[in-house]
Amino acid sequence: MTIHNNSASVSFEALTAFIARAFVSVGIPADDSQKIARLMACADLQGSDGHGVIRLPQYVKRILAGGINKRPNIQAHSTASAVAVVDGDNGMGHLVVSQAVELAIEKARTQGVAWVGTRRSNHAGPASLYATMPVQHDMIGLYFAVGNANHLPPWGGMDMLLSTNPIAAGIPAGQENPIVLDMATTVAAYGKVKAKAKAGQMMPEGWMIDRQGKPLLDPKRSEEGFLLPIGGYKGYGLALIVGILAGTLQGAAMGKDVIDFNKDHVTPTNTGQAILVLNLAAFGGVNVFKNAIDTLISDIKGSQRLPNVERIWLPGEQSHARRLDYAKHGIPIAAGVLNELAALSRELGIPALID
Amino acid sequence: MTIHNNSASVSFEALTAFIARAFVSVGIPADDSQKIARLMACADLQGSDGHGVIRLPQYVKRILAGGINKRPNIQAHSTASAVAVVDGDNGMGHLVVSQAVELAIEKARTQGVAWVGTRRSNHAGPASLYATMPVQHDMIGLYFAVGNANHLPPWGGMDMLLSTNPIAAGIPAGQENPIVLDMATTVAAYGKVKAKAKAGQMMPEGWMIDRQGKPLLDPKRSEEGFLLPIGGYKGYGLALIVGILAGTLQGAAMGKDVIDFNKDHVTPTNTGQAILVLNLAAFGGVNVFKNAIDTLISDIKGSQRLPNVERIWLPGEQSHARRLDYAKHGIPIAAGVLNELAALSRELGIPALID
Numbered sequence: 001m002t003i004h005n006n007s008a009s010v011s012f013e014a015l016t017a018f019i020a021r022a023f024v025s026v027g028i029p030a031d032d033s034q035k036i037a038r039l040m041a042c043a044d045l046q047g048s049d050g051h052g053v054i055r056l057p058q059y060v061k062r063i064l065a066g067g068i069n070k071r072p073n074i075q076a077h078s079t080a081s082a083v084a085v086v087d088g089d090n091g092m093g094h095l096v097v098s099q100a101v102e103l104a105i106e107k108a109r110t111q112g113v114a115w116v117g118t119r120r121s122n123h124a125g126p127a128s129l130y131a132t133m134p135v136q137h138d139m140i141g142l143y144f145a146v147g148n149a150n151h152l153p154p155w156g157g158m159d160m161l162l163s164t165n166p167i168a169a170g171i172p173a174g175q176e177n178p179i180v181l182d183m184a185t186t187v188a189a190y191g192k193v194k195a196k197a198k199a200g201q202m203m204p205e206g207w208m209i210d211r212q213g214k215p216l217l218d219p220k221r222s223e224e225g226f227l228l229p230i231g232g233y234k235g236y237g238l239a240l241i242v243g244i245l246a247g248t249l250q251g252a253a254m255g256k257d258v259i260d261f262n263k264d265h266v267t268p269t270n271t272g273q274a275i276l277v278l279n280l281a282a283f284g285g286v287n288v289f290k291n292a293i294d295t296l297i298s299d300i301k302g303s304q305r306l307p308n309v310e311r312i313w314l315p316g317e318q319s320h321a322r323r324l325d326y327a328k329h330g331i332p333i334a335a336g337v338l339n340e341l342a343a344l345s346r347e348l349g350i351p352a353l354i355d
Numbered sequence: 356m357t358i359h360n361n362s363a364s365v366s367f368e369a370l371t372a373f374i375a376r377a378f379v380s381v382g383i384p385a386d387d388s389q390k391i392a393r394l395m396a397c398a399d400l401q402g403s404d405g406h407g408v409i410r411l412p413q414y415v416k417r418i419l420a421g422g423i424n425k426r427p428n429i430q431a432h433s434t435a436s437a438v439a440v441v442d443g444d445n446g447m448g449h450l451v452v453s454q455a456v457e458l459a460i461e462k463a464r465t466q467g468v469a470w471v472g473t474r475r476s477n478h479a480g481p482a483s484l485y486a487t488m489p490v491q492h493d494m495i496g497l498y499f500a501v502g503n504a505n506h507l508p509p510w511g512g513m514d515m516l517l518s519t520n521p522i523a524a525g526i527p528a529g530q531e532n533p534i535v536l537d538m539a540t541t542v543a544a545y546g547k548v549k550a551k552a553k554a555g556q557m558m559p560e561g562w563m564i565d566r567q568g569k570p571l572l573d574p575k576r577s578e579e580g581f582l583l584p585i586g587g588y589k590g591y592g593l594a595l596i597v598g599i600l601a602g603t604l605q606g607a608a609m610g611k612d613v614i615d616f617n618k619d620h621v622t623p624t625n626t627g628q629a630i631l632v633l634n635l636a637a638f639g640g641v642n643v644f645k646n647a648i649d650t651l652i653s654d655i656k657g658s659q660r661l662p663n664v665e666r667i668w669l670p671g672e673q674s675h676a677r678r679l680d681y682a683k684h685g686i687p688i689a690a691g692v693l694n695e696l697a698a699l700s701r702e703l704g705i706p707a708l709i710d
Contacts, residue, residue, distance in 0.1 A: 080467025080637035082437040112435025115468040115633060140604070157658035157667045161651075169596045179599070181592040213661040230586025237536040237670040240655075241524045244534070248647045249495070249638050255651045276631070278470060282435035283604050292603045296516075296610045300595075303512030306568040312512045315592040 008338060008354050009330030015053060016041040018341070018353040022056055025348040026063045027070045028092070036094040039129055044331045047322035048126040048182075050191035053353075054337050055123070057344050058262075059092070065265040068092060068122060076103055082111040085250050086118045090268045093124030097273050101133045101141070104277040108139055112282030117250035117274035123148045123261060124273060127168030128182035128319065134170060134277045135178045138286045141170040142276040144246040146253065148269060149260040151190050151227045155236040158211060160226060161255045164189050165242040169315075172280065174290035176297045180316025185239040186227040193219050193227075198336065247272035363693060363709050364685030370408060371396040373696070373708040377411055380703040381418045382425045383447070391449040394484055399686045402677035403481040403537075405546035408708075409692050410478070412699050413617075414447070420620040423447060423477060429454055437466040440605050441473045445623045448479030452628050456488045456496070459632040463494055467637030472605035472629035478503045478616060479628060482523030483537035483674065489525060489632045490533045493641045496525040497631040499601040501608065503624060504615040506545050506582045510591040513566060515581060516610045519544050520597040524670075527635065529645035531652045535671025540594040541582040548574050548582075553691065602627035 010018075016037045023033035044052030062068050072091025076099070078084040084103055088096030100116040107114030124130070127143045134141035147163025154161060164184035171179040188207040196203050197219035208216040208225045216225035229235025247254030252272025259269045280286045303312055326332070333341075338354065345352040365373075371392045378388035399407030417423050427446025431454070433439040439458055443451030455471040462469030479485070482498045489496035502518025509516060519539035526534040543562040551558050552574035563571040563580045571580035584590025602609030607627025614624045635641045658667055681687070688696075693709065700707040 077639075079639070080465070080634065082469070083467030083634075083637040085638060110435070111466060112438030113468060113470040113631075114437070117638070140600070142600075154655045154658050154667050156664035157655070157660055159654070159658035161654055161658060167593075171596070171599055179595070181596050183586070183589045183592060187586060209661075211661070213663075230589050231538070231542060233668075233670075234538045234585055237538060238522075240534070240670065241526070241536050244526055244648070244651070245495070245497075245633075248644065248651065249633065249635075251639055251643065251647075254647070255654050276468075278600075278604065279435065279438075280604075282438040283440060283472070284432075284434070284606055288606065289603060292606075292609070293599070296599070296603065299514070299516055299610050300509045300512070303509050303514035303516060305512055306564075306566070308568075309511035312509050313588075315588075315595065 005335055007332050007334050009332050010353060011330055012041055012045050012327060014353065015044060015331055019053060019056055021350045022060060022344065022348055025350050026060055028063070029071065032092070032095055035098065036092050039094045039098070039125055041331075042129055043126050044333075045323050045326050046128070046319040047326070048128065048319070050189065050195070051126040053333065053341065055125070057340050060344060060348070062261070062265045067266045067268065072096075074099055076116075082107055082114045084116045086116060086121075088118055088121035090120050090122065093122035093271060093273070096121040097124040097130050097275075100273065101130050101275050101277075104275045105134050105137050105139060108134070108277040108279040109137075112279050114277050115274065117246065117252075117272060119250040119252040119270060119272055120268065121252070121271045121273055122269055123271060126182060127166045128170070128180050128316070130273070130275060131168035131182065132170035132178060132180055135172045138172055138280045140172065140278040140280065141168075143168040143273070144242045145273040146243050146247040146258065146271060148258070148271060149190065149262055150258050152186055152229060152236070152239055153226050154240075155229070155233040158226070162236070162239045162243060163258060164227065165239045165246065167238070167242055171293060172290060173293040173297060174287070176294050177320045178316065179293065179297070179314055180319065182316075185235050185242060186229055187235075188227065190227065193222050197222065246274045250274065362687050362689050364687050365708060366685055367396055367400050367682060369708065370399060370686055374408060374411055376705045377415060377699065377703055380705050381415055383418070384426065387447070387450055390453065391447050394449045394453070394480055396686075397484055398481045399688075400678050400681050401483070401674040402681070403483065403674070405544065405550070406481040408688065408696065410480070412695050415699060415703070417616070417620045422621045422623065427451075431458055431471075437462055437469045439471045441471060441476075443473055443476035445475050445477065448477035448626060448628070451476040452479040452485050452630075455628065456485050456630050456632075459630045460489050460492050460494060463489070463632040463634040464492075467634050469632050470629065472601065472607075472627060474605040474607040474625060474627055475623065476607070476626045476628055477624055478626060481537060482521045483525070483535050483671070485628070485630060486523035486537065487525035487533060487535055490527045493527055493635045495527065495633040495635065496523075497633075498523040498628065499597045500628045501598050501602040501613065501626060503613070503626060504545065504617055505613050507541055507584060507591070507594055508581050509595075510584070510588040513581070517591070517594045517598060518613060519582065520594045520601065522593070522597055526648060527645055528648040528652060529642070531649050532675045533671065534648065534652070534669055535674065537671075540590050540597060541584055543582065545582065548577050552577065601629045605629065
């Protein structure tokens, strides 16, 4: 057994190929495996490492347990010209959401705006992947998702009825890079709590509270408490609305119906996501818009700074820088993740990511 | 001169009539005056008192200064079936946004979803008024607006390039009341800072910082500092995206172009707003959705509570309770506001709100 004591760097291509091999080995068709693998590697490439290859063992576990339909019949139901609901037939979320976004882009091309939601989907990785797909078509993407485990109670409550329900937006620019927002509606995403626990560190005050409403700082005790929403009751409201738009509206799980996919690997999650696409061409000039965004970005970057602030970042700018860096120098994979992937490759009988 | 040392209560009808009289007296057509007055009184009726009759002196000042077009030619430009941009011709925002929402409802009826934005609009009162208009048509409303004064710098910066850019949502329910979210993307709306200053109270930490990045607690020094966004950099990103969707997309003011309407009563504000309407009928059953929302509301209300929490509120529930209360017992108007309105009525030569 190889023990990796150090992190390593791998190329985007090698990572994609490894992930695809894993999915093929458990029975996902080759084309679909390639598509999912590419999206997961894209997550790692931009530093969304909580949503990339780190999820592979969990995904494989669910597939092997029968909790995912390996050959889903993904179907779009369109009851109005600018709207559709994509029934994912419990397939991998990456496939379901990609199809939803592609359909929304097509509809927005003619209708100016389109809303496509999903039901019977699954976890699909970072929201930003999907919100940015319309950008290359000169369209804005707004993405909403129901998280796959409830860690957030209503404001003042203790029943965990809400998840970290993220919002993401992709905004085309001209000379500048697109603006890409991807945010959980909680102060910290649950993945960050897990990361603190793994690193043996305490959490800052404001991330979680315990059942007395007191700050909870030890991430190893996270099961005893709740995440806090951004802006207090405002973030609770936002998480609720996002969940309704991404879940309830399409007949997907929301509230008590949400399956904790960390604990239950069998029950279909009936995950819901939704994408709104706005076609810039329907709004008086693609270039006018892009120039205005360039100016805005330049004004923001050029803002006077508070003491000790070195530079001002646009949403998505750090991910973009990481993408360039990792494409050139390789994607860093942490030692712990390498060990898990090595074990997985032996289990599946596929070549390892790193020899 | 009558000095009101005490607050008073007025009926919705009396308040509407008073506001309409004021607008008619400065040259706004009677129908338009009535429409604006009704929306402003609706704001007071639900307790959004920072956006109701308290704004009347400022609106009148701008109208008299020539900063508002009293007889605007409000025109909708539709370049795609599910999208339109309403050019407000610098008319009162209430008229422009109402027209945009009505058009969005019509479009969503056939297309399933519609996006209608405004440019050359003006301040239109509380976001919730417009987000809830689609609800009675069994539609969801999502509303975005560019605030009318920049008090928020980009995260880490000091140039006030962003406003409190609010998001609002109206969600139909069945037996329960609609869920209505209306939130600024800053921890505190600027109106709350002004209210603290008027009351001679300090602000809690977290509302504002000064130019050293230190907490600013004295609301009388608010000009020396900045509002803080919810969730830190997340709220900055959210304010930016909302501003782009409500402003830039329609060719309305955003960033450096935003006019501070508290200081400048003449320059057209070129305010932008946007409404997204989702027609429940295009999503597999109005009643299925409403029942699911009722269940969700009931689960949330029934949640176990943290110590010392008396009840759990849904977004919009307190406004709804206030609406019932004020409709029955009258709308309370603060003494300071009564004095300003008394002065205004003398200035305009119209009957006072209260004798």
